[in-house]
Amino acid sequence: MLRIVVLGAAAGGGVPQWNCGCPVCVKARSEDPEIVSTQASIAFSRDGAHWYLVNASPDLRQQLIATPQLHPAKGRLRHSPIAGVILTNGEIDAVAGLLSMREGSPFSIYAHPRVLAILKDNSIFNVLGEKNVARRPIEVEKPFEPALPDGSPSGIEVQPFEVPGKGAWYLEGKAHPAGADGAGDTLGLRIADKASGQYFYFIAACARVTDELKGRIRGAPLVFFDGTVWRDDELIAAGLGQKTGQSMGHISMSGDHGAIESFAGLDIARKVFLHINNSNPAWLKASDERKALEHAGWQIPVDGTEITL
Ligand SMILES: [Zn+2]
Numbered sequence: 001m002l003r004i005v006v007l008g009a010a011a012g013g014g015v016p017q018w019n020c021g022c023p024v025c026v027k028a029r030s031e032d033p034e035i036v037s038t039q040a041s042i043a044f045s046r047d048g049a050h051w052y053l054v055n056a057s058p059d060l061r062q063q064l065i066a067t068p069q070l071h072p073a074k075g076r077l078r079h080s081p082i083a084g085v086i087l088t089n090g091e092i093d094a095v096a097g098l099l100s101m102r103e104g105s106p107f108s109i110y111a112h113p114r115v116l117a118i119l120k121d122n123s124i125f126n127v128l129g130e131k132n133v134a135r136r137p138i139e140v141e142k143p144f145e146p147a148l149p150d151g152s153p154s155g156i157e158v159q160p161f162e163v164p165g166k167g168a169w170y171l172e173g174k175a176h177p178a179g180a181d182g183a184g185d186t187l188g189l190r191i192a193d194k195a196s197g198q199y200f201y202f203i204a205a206c207a208r209v210t211d212e213l214k215g216r217i218r219g220a221p222l223v224f225f226d227g228t229v230w231r232d233d234e235l236i237a238a239g240l241g242q243k244t245g246q247s248m249g250h251i252s253m254s255g256d257h258g259a260i261e262s263f264a265g266l267d268i269a270r271k272v273f274l275h276i277n278n279s280n281p282a283w284l285k286a287s288d289e290r291k292a293l294e295h296a297g298w299q300i301p302v303d304g305t306e307i308t309l
Pocket of ligand 1: 016017020021022023024025026278279
């Protein structure tokens, strides 16, 4: 059995974002508090006792407080059920939460060498000493089995794969510590319970759905997928910024070759958007956009949603 908890579904900034007065953020602060959402991350477990995070968002401390499954075991003076963190990219909203895990509990970080190079290059992450926090390189298309704290196998198989995307935006125009953009900047994950064969996909950043990706995910029981923007130019149209979704490495939900169209007919039992920017009108439950995505079989999860496979 696999248990999955959505810790947060929002893109960078969350909902509401501290400095934003867009319609979604204003509603989240006033009449629509149920759309308040922290920045995207999930936790998953096979045994309910040991959990792995996919990415460590800047909201991690708040997410851990709000998630009983991740509280220290009763009676333990120091303990965390979190056995590891798997990083799918080096963006701030994927790695900043690591700094909230610095109080000496052991866990492992699993990341591509390109992301590990970013951590190594930023000395603030040295607060996570190698003695307690092992940094374990993962490779594209090489399945691995995360370890339990005592070193025994977890019974979970994680297969990282490359998806169309781009490197961390704060490194744009700067030298990446591991060289030019390449495979490993943006990973998708296939996460499986080895005993039951149940599995799901985590693809929270993706610039386009290629035929290869369609073939990979066809028929999957569950896919978490990039829901950053409803339409490619929505930040520009709303006067919130100059970047398109594509320029940030994110596909749009709607439109030709958008996520909704691309997933139609792929026979995926449960489709869940993650990493949804606060500019995206689909946050609003009464919006045409929300109705359209739900009509197409998609969901936007609230923080704390647990899914069992
Ligand atoms: Zn906003």
